[in-house]
Amino acid sequence: MRFLLPLLFGLVGAAVLIWLGLWQLDRLTWKKGVLAEIETRIAAAPGPVPLAPDPEADRFRPVTVVGQLAGPPLRVLGAWREGGTGYRIVAPLALGERRVLVDLGVVPFQPGEVMLPQGPLEIIGNLDWPDDVNSGTPEPDGTTWFGRDTPAMAAALGTEPVMIVARHVTPQAEPRPIPVGTQGIPNNHLGYAIQWFGLAVVWLGMTAFLLWRMTRRTV
Numbered sequence: 001m002r003f004l005l006p007l008l009f010g011l012v013g014a015a016v017l018i019w020l021g022l023w024q025l026d027r028l029t030w031k032k033g034v035l036a037e038i039e040t041r042i043a044a045a046p047g048p049v050p051l052a053p054d055p056e057a058d059r060f061r062p063v064t065v066v067g068q069l070a071g072p073p074l075r076v077l078g079a080w081r082e083g084g085t086g087y088r089i090v091a092p093l094a095l096g097e098r099r100v101l102v103d104l105g106v107v108p109f110q111p112g113e114v115m116l117p118q119g120p121l122e123i124i125g126n127l128d129w130p131d132d133v134n135s136g137t138p139e140p141d142g143t144t145w146f147g148r149d150t151p152a153m154a155a156a157l158g159t160e161p162v163m164i165v166a167r168h169v170t171p172q173a174e175p176r177p178i179p180v181g182t183q184g185i186p187n188n189h190l191g192y193a194i195q196w197f198g199l200a201v202v203w204l205g206m207t208a209f210l211l212w213r214m215t216r217r218t219v
Helices: 004-042 148-159 189-218
Strands: 062-069 075-082 084-095 098-107 121-128 163-170
Touching: 004 189, 075 148, 084 148, 098 121, 098 148
Parallel strands: 098 163
Antiparallel strands: 062 084, 062 121, 075 084, 084 098, 121 163
């Protein structure tokens, strides 16, 4: 009887940890499906910008537009996945009577003006509503920002709160486009599952050691 309680405690604890690991594997399958759906949406044939795009339903929608830069850009200082450290260039883009934001890509740190494409531009990209700002992000310093905040940038540049993240710009100029992708979307469920299964093994090992110690005491 003295062994029953530790044994039950060990088995129940291990069962809970194993269940958590299996739950994380289910989440992994779900997350892979979500990422596959996003990648399919990103790679779809581009079309025009909707008249009233929705930040949820139209996020990552591929678009193709012809427009012209309609004012000086904002520089967003940061370290960018696949783009290195530098300034992300966000500018107002005139599409006839509409004005939207366009993320033209990244330029390295350097003094002086950025060489932006001139004249009519053909841009293929994806709609996005990035928000890189958190409680520790400094306030913008003139035209230098420290995170992309779509509504705030739209207010500063007098555009709709809609951003096109460029994939191709014709004619191309200095900024190197950094297209949207799933690389920045976390998918840590496999690691969590391994941790839970590892804890279950440790829990069972500790239970076995405790029972062994108890048998030694009875000798």
